[in-house]
Amino acid sequence: MLQSRASNLLQRCSKVVTNAGLKEANKIGSIALQSKAGYATLLDTLGDAYQRVKFKVYRDPRHHLDYDKWCKIFVTEGNIGVGKTAFAEEFAKKLDLKFYGNVSTNYDVERDSSKQVTAPKMMEWYTNPKSVLQMSRNLCNDHFCQEPADYVHTCRYQNNKLVMRALQYCDALAYLLWYGRGVTMVRQFYSDDVFAHAIKEMGWMDKRFWDFYILHRDYLDEDLIPPQVVLYLDASPEQCYENVQAGNNEAEKKLPLDFYKRVEDAYRTSYIPEAEERGVNVVELDWNNPRPVMEVIEELDNLPNMLSPTNLWDIDNSQLKRVMRNAMDDCYRCSRYIYCPIEELWSQQWTQLLYETERDNWDSKYPKGYCVGEGDKWIPLKPEHPHNFLRRF
Incomplete structure (x- = not known):
């Protein structure tokens, strides 16, 4: 529709060239070109808006x-x-x-702690040299x-x-x-x-x-x-x-x-x-x-x-x-780690089990708004339930 209106203006301009003077033709021609440029700008704006909506809705990378x-x-x-x-x-x-x-x-701990409600308390414990995590890593x-x-x-x-x-x-x-x-x-x-x-x-x-x-x-x-x-x-x-x-x-x-x-x-x-x-x-x-x-x-x-x-x-x-x-997907990434055959680099199994137990039993292991331990309610009705929550970054 916009293109047809622009073409009509150009046709009017050509008629003026044959029926009127050159000065009037240039004047109307400039108006037609400006209108066409405005329509093109409007089309570009609408196209950009459409692409932004498409990216947000369909996540088009x-x-x-x-x-x-x-x-x-x-x-x-x-x-x-x-x-x-x-x-x-x-x-x-x-x-x-x-x-x-x-x-x-400790990037993995910093990453997980940034999404928790009690992040300072969690970081203070996991970065403590006497914590199970630090003793097992010893780095x-x-x-x-x-x-x-x-x-x-x-x-x-x-x-x-x-x-x-x-x-x-x-x-x-x-x-x-x-x-x-x-x-x-x-x-x-x-x-x-x-x-x-x-x-x-x-x-x-x-x-x-x-x-x-x-x-x-x-x-x-x-x-x-x-x-x-x-x-x-x-x-x-x-x-x-x-x-x-x-x-x-x-x-x-x-x-x-x-x-x-x-x-x-x-x-x-x-x-x-x-x-x-x-x-x-x-x-x-x-x-x-x-x-x-x-x-x-x-x-x-x-x-x-x-x-x-x-x-x-x-x-x-x-x-x-x-x-x-x-x-x-954290689960997929964790599955990419492979067995280390060098015995000197092994960690004690009991330390890993204890660390995983502490992490799984942490009261505020879910993000704010989805943590039952912090008194959050109506969790099943929220768009991202913690049981199928895809951790962000």
């Missing part, structure tokens, strides 16, 4: 992925002490993206930095990092596809083997654990998609070592310079080539002299397309929804 240039997973990579966290935080703030910092050994980043040659702790620490990064990356992937909003991360699941490779080259890990680590990583990688863009902050190992020595983290100062060089080699010879083969757009930034974040954003904005020609995101919408469901 392709909408934002195709029409929003910044609806992507941006991962900041680089050596220790290069300034990844500060860069990623400012990058996320400038573009209004979801920020995921460097994962900790510490400072201990790794000060005594990396402790084989049992180093291997347990690296395996925990792999699992926590897989969990965090699934959360970021699900957030991107569910809410249609871009994500910024500091390192991620696919770059965890950089440190595992450096640890192996330093002699802090033997071949038994390396083989198990690679098998576990490949098993966790099923039904995931690598990030679209990786921002690699390239700085010399000597510069990164000096940055750490000038900082306030006394434990990281104990790491030798040779470890920084091994990390740099792992990035250059292993991670970056493999990422580019898998369709990741790796943007290398010279960070020996750091630049303003806005300058980097403008460079990315000037790119015709931030996606690699061989990216793995050009898949069917049903496949994207399948990836989203698997990333959101």
Whole structure:
């Protein structure tokens, strides 16, 4: 209907050209073109509104992925002490993206506690060194930095990092596809083997654990998609070592310079080539002299397309929804963990059972509004009942 009205105006304009002067023709022609532009703008607005409703109702992941240039997973990579966290935080703030910092050994507890009613009380107990969880894990980043040659702790620490990064990356992937909003991360699941490779080259890990680590990583990688863009902050190992020595983290100062060089080699010879083969757009930034974040954003904005020609995101919408469901399903993700054949890394069975018992009997284990222990009522009539509640992220 709108197009027919616009064509009628153009026909009137052509009649004026033959029956009236050139000045009047130009005047009416300009009116017709303005009307046509207004109709086109109205059509675009209605189309955008329709796409937004379609995304909210049907959760169509392709909408934002195709029409929003910044609806992507941006991962900041680089050596220790290069300034990844500060860069990623400012990058996320400038573009209004979801920020995921460097994962900790207790990411799963932090994630679960953020959804509970009594989150501070829960976190205080689970992060207490005397709690069953901490005694069973027995992991510490400072201990790794000060005594990396402790084989049992180093291997347990690296395996925990792999699992926590897989969990965090699934959360970021699900957030991107569910809410249609871009994500910024500091390192991620696919770059965890950089440190595992450096640890192996330093002699802090033997071949038994390396083989198990690679098998576990490949098993966790099923039904995931690598990030679209990786921002690699390239700085010399000597510069990164000096940055750490000038900082306030006394434990990281104990790491030798040779470890920084091994990390740099792992990035250059292993991670970056493999990422580019898998369709990741790796943007290398010279960070020996750091630049303003806005300058980097403008460079990315000037790119015709931030996606690699061989990216793995050009898949069917049903496949994207399948990836989203698997990333959101905690039960599915927990089933991806495999048996560890290395006896030194085993945990006591009674500690795991006690931890699971405490977690299942927690009074406020459900989100606010669905917890019977907190006096919430009319739960079966709410849209998301806790018994079939799909945990958000």
